[in-house]
Amino acid sequence: MRLCRFNMSRLGVVEGGEVLDVTRALAVLPAPAWPPALGDPLILHLDAVRAEAARLRAGAVRHPLASVTLHNPVVAPTKVMGAPVNYQAHVDEAHADQGISFGKTSPPIAKIGLFLKASSCLAGPAEGVELPFDGRRVDHEMELGVVIGRTARDVAEADALDYVAGYTIALDMTLRGEEDRTLRKSPDGFGVVGPWLVTADEIPDPGSLDLSLSIAGVIRQASNTRKLIFSVQKLIELASRFYTLHPGDVIMTGTPEGVGPVEAGDVMTCEIAGIGRMEVPVRARTGGTNGETRP
Numbered sequence: 544m545r546l547c548r549f550n551m552s553r554l555g556v557v558e559g560g561e562v563l564d565v566t567r568a569l570a571v572l573p574a575p576a577w578p579p580a581l582g583d584p585l586i587l588h589l590d591a592v593r594a595e596a597a598r599l600r601a602g603a604v605r606h607p608l609a610s611v612t613l614h615n616p617v618v619a620p621t622k623v624m625g626a627p628v629n630y631q632a633h634v635d636e637a638h639a640d641q642g643i644s645f646g647k648t649s650p651p652i653a654k655i656g657l658f659l660k661a662s663s664c665l666a667g668p669a670e671g672v673e674l675p676f677d678g679r680r681v682d683h684e685m686e687l688g689v690v691i692g693r694t695a696r697d698v699a700e701a702d703a704l705d706y707v708a709g710y711t712i713a714l715d716m717t718l719r720g721e722e723d724r725t726l727r728k729s730p731d732g733f734g735v736v737g738p739w740l741v742t743a744d745e746i747p748d749p750g751s752l753d754l755s756l757s758i759a760g761v762i763r764q765a766s767n768t769r770k771l772i773f774s775v776q777k778l779i780e781l782a783s784r785f786y787t788l789h790p791g792d793v794i795m796t797g798t799p800e801g802v803g804p805v806e807a808g809d810v811m812t813c814e815i816a817g818i819g820r821m822e823v824p825v826r827a828r829t830g831g832t833n834g835e836t837r838p
């Protein structure tokens with residue numbers, strides 16, 4: 544099933560070129576409790592929501608896909624994890640371009656592990672990416688996004704896919720500069736997740752997916768997840784050794800070679816086989832500087 548959040552607060556099932564409005568399936572979500580369960584409410588109750596959505600789909604109002612705005616399907620993960628250098632050609636590129644050297648003995652990800660992005664950086668394709676600082680370089684990193692489906696701790700590689708709710712296209716947008724990576728990768732909108740969640744049953748092998756990013760018809764990044772140094776399974780094993788993974792937690796699995804700057808006016812066309820395609824616009828800073836919040 545392909546589940547999307549559209550027009551801000553509607554829940555949809557994507558079928559072909561249409562979105563079926565199954566918002567009423569959210570009625571199965573329990574009332575908020577204190578303390579709240581850790582995790583994204585939709586993903587915490589995904590099985591019940593899916594069952595209800597399947598029941599509602601026949602009578603659902605249908606919208607052409609092109610007529611709706613698509614937002615991030617996951618809104619409240621406890622954490623967004625990133626794999627820093629998880630394709631060999633990107634390791635080589637980081638070495639050549641930024642002088643970052645990882646040594647030769649073991650894959651750098653085995654040494655460095657994972658990093659975190661603020662959960663508040665999540666956005667969907669409709670929000671687009673706002674460049675937060677005039678003149679500073681921001682790079683696109685096109686990645687496979689993994690959404691955790693159930694509480695996971697010390698999960699073995701062989702069992703890891705049992706803990707996945709589904710997959711998305713993910714953009715790990717990155718501000719270049721001297722600040723700590725967790726800060727540079729966390730401005731609002733720097734974690735684009737979408738255009739919908741494809742449930743794990745539709746993607747039995749996340750280790751063989753073509754992915755690409757192009758701007759103005761020029762392919763910037765193109766690779767296949769079989770080139771991941773640490774597979775999805777291994778990333779879940781690694782992450783769950785350090786902290787408990789909760790439903791809705793997102794792992795951005797790393798970017799292949801070809802990262803490069805974006806400019807205001809660009810539209811990033813992102814595609815992953817088996818998931819779909821999303822267009823993400825880039826715009827100049829429009830927010831205020833005196834404590835105004837963005838919409």
Ligand code: MN
Pocket residue numbers: 625626627684686715795797798
């Ligand atoms: Mn990345």
